[in-house]
Amino acid sequence: MxxxxxxxxxxxxxxxxxxxxxxxxxxxxxxxxxxxxxxxxxxxxxxxxxxxxxxxxxxxxxxAPSRSDVEAARAVLEAAATAEGSITTVNGAMVGPPLITAAHAVVARAHDTLTDPSEKAGC
Structure with missing residues (x-):
């Protein structure tokens, strides 16, 4: 199946x-x-x-996304925020709009699943 x-x-x-x-x-x-x-x-x-x-x-x-998934997603979003175009790199890998969209989704899911309010502030 x-x-x-x-x-x-x-x-x-x-x-x-x-x-x-x-x-x-x-x-x-x-x-x-x-x-x-x-x-x-x-x-x-x-x-x-x-x-x-x-x-x-x-x-x-x-x-729920794993801690490493959230860290990787945050790295993508940080790189995207400082990129001069829609394509950037993270740890030597090319990152474009689809991966940036996916990173936003991972961080949003992490934010939704956290129970400690202090952790939500960092999402």
Whole structure:
């Protein structure tokens, strides 16, 4: 099911729509839920349906950007802010508008998932 799920997520992204993955129906398998949610995030889904409140922390964790993802996104945004055109470099890699847009999305997701108000100020 990876291919059709990836196509669905890509089509939704191309249309500017969120792609929400189908629910995980087993309430007693948090490790399997975590794995499925991580796979959904890797495929490009923006979220996953929960059928019970106790699934929410697992799903939220799977879709939250890692600290290294946020640091990389911030580096892209800093480079873009000082660039003289729409293309710049970060750590020797070319960065243009699509990666800058993606970096904005990562920082926004990080801001939304932080629970400590002092950390939100740095997003």
């Amino acid at each position: 990876w291919y059709p799920r990836a196509v669905l997520a890509a089509a939704a992204a191309a249309a500017g729509l969120p792609a929400v993955d189908s629910p995980f129906f087993s309430l007693d398998a948090p490790a399997a839920l975590r794995q499925e949610a991580i796979e959904a995030a890797e495929l490009g889904f923006t979220g996953k349906v929960a059928i019970h409140p106790r699934q929410l922390p697992v799903i939220e964790e799977a879709f």
